[in-house]
Amino acid sequence: MTSASRTVTAFMVALLVPVVLVTAWAGAAGRRLRESSSATKDVAVASASNDSYCTPTLKAIIRRVAGACGLIEGGGGGRGCQPMEAKKVAALSGDDFNALFKPLSKRAEIIQFDLGKAELDPEAIAAVEKAWSDQRGASFFFVVSRASPDGAADFNETLSRDRAKAVLGHLGEKFKDEDLKNQVGLLWLGEQYAQLGDEFCGWNRSRTAACTAQDINRSAFVAWIDCAL
Amino acid sequence: MRTPDETGLETADPSKSLDDGQLEAPSPPAFERGPLVLTGVGALVGAIFAGVSTSDFMAHLDRQVHAIHCSFIPGAGRELGESGCKAVMLSPYSSFFRESFWGGVPVSLWALATFAFLAYRAWLLVWNQRASRAETGFLWLATALPVAMSVLYGVLSVAKVGATCKVCVGIYVSSALVFAGAAWAHRKNPAPPDLSPDFGRLARWFAEGVAFVLVLTLTYLATAPSGDPKAALQGCGTLVSGDDPAQVMLPLPSGKGGEPAIEVLDPLCPACKAFDERLSASDLKRRLELKAVLFPLDNTCNWMVTEALHPGACAVSEALLCAAGLGSGPKDEKAATELLAWAFKNQESLRALAAKDEPALRQKLETNFPAVKGCLGSALVKNKLTKSLRWAVANAIPVLTPQLFVGNSRMCDEDSDLGLEFTLSKMLSKAGQKAREKVKASPRAAKEGTP
Numbered sequence: 001m002t003s004a005s006r007t008v009t010a011f012m013v014a015l016l017v018p019v020v021l022v023t024a025w026a027g028a029a030g031r032r033l034r035e036s037s038s039a040t041k042d043v044a045v046a047s048a049s050n051d052s053y054c055t056p057t058l059k060a061i062i063r064r065v066a067g068a069c070g071l072i073e074g075g076g077g078g079r080g081c082q083p084m085e086a087k088k089v090a091a092l093s094g095d096d097f098n099a100l101f102k103p104l105s106k107r108a109e110i111i112q113f114d115l116g117k118a119e120l121d122p123e124a125i126a127a128v129e130k131a132w133s134d135q136r137g138a139s140f141f142f143v144v145s146r147a148s149p150d151g152a153a154d155f156n157e158t159l160s161r162d163r164a165k166a167v168l169g170h171l172g173e174k175f176k177d178e179d180l181k182n183q184v185g186l187l188w189l190g191e192q193y194a195q196l197g198d199e200f201c202g203w204n205r206s207r208t209a210a211c212t213a214q215d216i217n218r219s220a221f222v223a224w225i226d227c228a229l
Numbered sequence: 230m231r232t233p234d235e236t237g238l239e240t241a242d243p244s245k246s247l248d249d250g251q252l253e254a255p256s257p258p259a260f261e262r263g264p265l266v267l268t269g270v271g272a273l274v275g276a277i278f279a280g281v282s283t284s285d286f287m288a289h290l291d292r293q294v295h296a297i298h299c300s301f302i303p304g305a306g307r308e309l310g311e312s313g314c315k316a317v318m319l320s321p322y323s324s325f326f327r328e329s330f331w332g333g334v335p336v337s338l339w340a341l342a343t344f345a346f347l348a349y350r351a352w353l354l355v356w357n358q359r360a361s362r363a364e365t366g367f368l369w370l371a372t373a374l375p376v377a378m379s380v381l382y383g384v385l386s387v388a389k390v391g392a393t394c395k396v397c398v399g400i401y402v403s404s405a406l407v408f409a410g411a412a413w414a415h416r417k418n419p420a421p422p423d424l425s426p427d428f429g430r431l432a433r434w435f436a437e438g439v440a441f442v443l444v445l446t447l448t449y450l451a452t453a454p455s456g457d458p459k460a461a462l463q464g465c466g467t468l469v470s471g472d473d474p475a476q477v478m479l480p481l482p483s484g485k486g487g488e489p490a491i492e493v494l495d496p497l498c499p500a501c502k503a504f505d506e507r508l509s510a511s512d513l514k515r516r517l518e519l520k521a522v523l524f525p526l527d528n529t530c531n532w533m534v535t536e537a538l539h540p541g542a543c544a545v546s547e548a549l550l551c552a553a554g555l556g557s558g559p560k561d562e563k564a565a566t567e568l569l570a571w572a573f574k575n576q577e578s579l580r581a582l583a584a585k586d587e588p589a590l591r592q593k594l595e596t597n598f599p600a601v602k603g604c605l606g607s608a609l610v611k612n613k614l615t616k617s618l619r620w621a622v623a624n625a626i627p628v629l630t631p632q633l634f635v636g637n638s639r640m641c642d643e644d645s646d647l648g649l650e651f652t653l654s655k656m657l658s659k660a661g662q663k664a665r666e667k668v669k670a671s672p673r674a675a676k677e678g679t680p
Contacts, residue, residue, distance in 0.1 A: 014349030026452035137532035
C-alpha cells in the first residue's frame with residue numbers, strides 16, 4: 001500500500017467512525033422524540049384540597065350551607081346565616097349537623113368566650129390566627145358560633161352572632177385579606193340548634209381550664225373545610 | 230519508482246515524501262514508535278471519552294431525562310441523579326450556538342473531532358514507520374489545542390459551574406497524554422530539521438483537521454432532531470392571569486423593563502437551583518423582568534403533595550417571604566435574593582436538617598438571617614405562603630418545579646435545560662410574542678374558590 005493510500009485510508013476510517021456514531025445517536029434521539037411526542041403526558045395540576053372525608057353527602061350539605069351564607073356566587077344568601085336558616089339548609093338534626101364536623105378534630109379550634117360576652121381574649125386571638133393560617137388547600141372557613149342556654153333565646157342568638165362577627169372582625173383587621181368575603185362563612189346558632197356535647201371539650205380549645213357542656217357552647221367553632229365543591 | 234524498505238514493505242522512493250509523494254529532501258530515518266503509539270493511544274482514549282460525552286449529550290436531544298456516564302473509566306458509571314457530569318453537561322458552557330439550535334452544538338463533538346484527527350495523524354505516522362520533523366512538529370502543535378481547551382474548560386468548570394466532571398477529567402488527562410506523547414515523539418525524531426518548511430503541506434494537514442470538525446458539525450446539525458417549532462414559540466400552556474393580587478411574588482435579579490416573567494420555584498429543589506444557574510448564566514435573563522412564585526414541594530404546607538419531597542422547603546419559603554416583606558409596599562429584592570442564594574447553596578444540608586429536626590432549621594434560618602425573626606412561623610407568613618400556593622391553584626399550573634412563564638406562556642418542561650436559550654430566544658422573538666398572544670388560557674383553569 002502506498003503512503004498516499006495509507007493516508008486516505010486512515011483519514012477515511014478516522015473520520016467515518018465518528019460520523020457514523022453521531023448519525024446513529026441523532027437517529028435514536030429523533031425516534032424517541034417522535035415516540036414521546038405522541039405519548040400522553042399525565043401531570044398533576046395544582047388544585048384545592050378535597051379530603052377523603054368530603055363525601056358526596058357532605059359536599060351537598062356544605063354547598064347548601066355555603067350558598068345560603070353567601071359564599072357561592074348565585075347562592076342567594078347574604079353574609080351570615082340565621083339560626084333557623086342554617087337548620088333549614090342543612091336539613092339535619094343538631095347531632096347530625098355536629099357530626100359533619102367531627103373529621104375536623106385535628107384542624108378545628110374552639111374559641112371560648114366568657115358568659116354573656118363576645119370579646120376575644122389573647123388566647124382566643126392566637127387560636128383564631130392559628131386556625132386561619134392553616135388553610136392549606138381548603139376553600140371555606142366556617143365560623144359556627146353558639147351560646148349556652150343561659151338567659152333568653154333572643155339574647156343568645158344576638159350573642160352568638162356577635163361572637164361570630166368578633167372572629168371575622170379580627171381576621172379582617174389582622175390579615176386584611178380580600179379573600180375573607182369569599183371564604184368565610186358565619187353561622188350563629190344561638191342556643192336553639194346543634195348544641196355541642198361535652199365530648200368537644202377534648203378538642204383544640206382556646207382555654208385549658210376544665211370544661212363543661214355549658215362552657216363549650218359559649219364558643220365559636222372555627223375550621224377550614226377541605227372540600228372542593 | 231518504488232523500492233522495498235527495510236521492513237520489506239513496499240514504500241515510496243526514499244527520495245520522496247511518505248506523505249504525499251512530492252519530491253523533497255531525503256526520507257528521514259526510522260524512529261522510535263513508542264512516543265507516537267502513546268500519542269495515538271491517548272488520542273483514542275480521548276476520543277472515547279469525548280464520544281461518551283457526546284453520546285450522553287445527544288441522548289438528551291429527545292427532550293427527556295437520561296442517565297449519563299460519570300466515571301474515569303470510559304463508558305462506565307451511568308448515573309440518573311445529580312452529578313458533576315450532569316451539572317457540566319447542562320451548563321451553558323457545554324455547547325455553542327444555543328440560541329440558534331436546540332441544545333447548541335456540543336463542545337464534546339469538537340473534542341471528538343479533534344481527538345479523531347490526532348489519532349489519525351499519530352497512527353498514520355506509526356503506520357508509515359517514519360516521519361519528518363515537520364510532521365511530528367505539526368502533531369505536537371495540534372495537540373496543544375486540546376490542552377488549551379482542557380485548561381480553559383477546567384477553569385470554567387471549577388469557577389463558573391462549581392462542579393467537576395469525571396468524563397471531562399478523562400478528556401483533560403487524554404489531552405495531556407497526547408501533548409506529552411507528541412512532544413516526546415518530536416524530540417526523539419531523528420530526522421534532520423526542515424530547513425525550508427513546506428507551508429503547503431502544513432496547510433493541508435491543518436485543513437484536514439478543520440475538515441474533521443466541519444464534517445462532524447455538519448453531520449450533527451443535519452441529523453439532530455429539531456422538535457416542535459410551535460411549542461418553542463408559544464410554550465406549553467398559559468396562566469389564567471399573571472396578576473398578583475395577594476402580593477406573593479418575589480422580585481428576582483433580572484433586566485428591569487424586560488418581558489414580565491414568572492419563575493415557579495421551590496428553594497430546596499435541586500432542579501430549581503440548576504435551572505436558576507442556567508438562566509443566570511444566559512444573557513437572555515437580562516431581557517426578562519423576573520419574579521418568583523414559591524411552590525415548596527413539602528407537605529408541611531403544600532397539600533398538593535403527599536410527602537415532603539424537599540423537607541424544610543416550607544420553612545425556607547416562609548423565610549423568603551419574611552425577608553422580602555409581607556406588607557403591601559415594595560419587596561426587598563436584595564434580602565430575598567441573598568436568602569435564596571444561601572438556600573440554593575446549602576440545599577442538601579438544609580433538607581437533611583429539616584428531615585431530622587424542622588425547628589432546628591427554623592432556628593438556623595433565624596440565626597443566619599436575624600431579620601426574619603418574629604415573622605418566621607407567624608400566622609401572617611403562613612397565610613402568605615398559602616396564598617402563594619393558591620396562586621398556583623388559581624392558575625391550574627402543573628404540580629412541579631421549576632416552571633418558567635414568559636408573559637403568560639409556560640415554557641415547556643423539556644425545553645428548560647439544554648433547550649433553554651433556544652426556546653427562550655424564540656419565545657422572546659417577535660414571532661414568539663405573536664404566537665403567545667394567540668394562545669388562550671387552559672379551560673381547566675378555574676377561578677379560585679369558585680365551585
